[in-house]
Amino acid sequence: MKNHLVVALIYNQLCTFEFGCTVEVFALKRPELGVPWYEFATYAVDDGPITAAGGITITPTAGDVLLENADTIIVPGWRGVEAEVPARLIEQLQAAHARGARICSICTGAFVLAAAGLLNGHKVTTHWRFTDLLASMYPELTIQPNELYVDEEHIVTAAGSAAGLDMMLHLVRKDHGAKVANMVAQRMVIPPHREGGQSQYATRQLVSTSDAPISNLMDWIRSDLQRPITIKDMADKAAVSTRTLHRSFMECTGLTPYDWLLGERVAYAKELLESPKVRLIEVVEKSGFGSEESFRRHFRNLVGVSPTSYRKQFARA
DSSP, rough: OOOOOEEEEETTOOOOOHHHHIIIIIIIIIIIGGGGEEEEEEEESSSEEEEEETOOOEOBBBBBHHHHHHHOOEOOOOSSTTOOHHHHHHHHHHHHHHHEEEEEEEHHHHHHHHHHHTTTSEOOOOOGGGGGHHHHHHHTEEEETTTTTEEEEEEEEEEHHHHHHHHHHHHHHHOHHHHHHHHHHHHHTSOOOOOOSSSSSSSOOOOOOOOOOHHHHHHHHHTTTTTOOOOHHHHHHHTTTTHHHHHHHHHHSSOOOOHHHHHHHHHEEEHHHTTTSSHHHHHHTTTTTTTTTHHHHHHHHHSOHHHHHHHHHHHHO
16 A cells, blocks of 8 residues: 655745645654655646745655645645636646545645635635635635634645644644654654644743653653542652642643643543544543543543544544
8 A cells, every 4th residue: 555645835935934844744754653654745836946935945856647646735835825826736736636635735825725716615724814814815715713723624724834733743643643643743842732723822832841850740640640640649749839839830831730630631542542442431541530421521621522523533443
């Protein structure tokens, strides 16, 4: 079976950061992950050497044949929200969509998909600066103005810049599971999972901790999430008062100790749910929730869907 082929479109005035993100996620070989990784290629929309933002020259690696066989096509930020989209590119994207390819946009790449008519009838997003313009230019679209990314199966749109990384990790998660996606995120030193429905506006800064007692405590908790752990247990393990524990967690993570622990339990539960061999009651026990009712409530609050819905979407065969 051939590896999943990802083709990124390149063009003059291409957003270099967003293109670089596609290279980082899909082009680097990752044999340590133990899964068939992606094949990656670039397809030039314009003739001649492609000059991206910042004066960087990019040489395309794909011709028409590869584009016509792409499993996923990614359109990074377009060169201008009102810049004309070539008729040939519109035809190519329409043909790819018709044969079932997954077509994704980052930031103003959504304007390219809209010009091709691929967003009609779909919920979509783009960078918050351009949502009103996208809505005025294409009133038939259902704009999700604050979401990081919107997955409509074969059409996936992301907000600007770093939201593209969230979208791409989401694609890896769908293709290879949460464990693999988390390992990729770890290599890239970024948060492993931000739900698409999270706001584009950052509500807090994610900060790594150099506080050794807190760092050691986190490692200890992650080593066995099944065990019951109280806030006092956490404070005792770190040899600090509960007040100091709370302050340290807020400084390091922006979360209370309770919310951080809850997030870790849910993250582990998501990994377990992706294995169809693990029964739901085992997921509840292994992730440290006291009851199935508590697990379902907290999971839905943090993930936005029920554990059953999550398993249907992400469980590996």
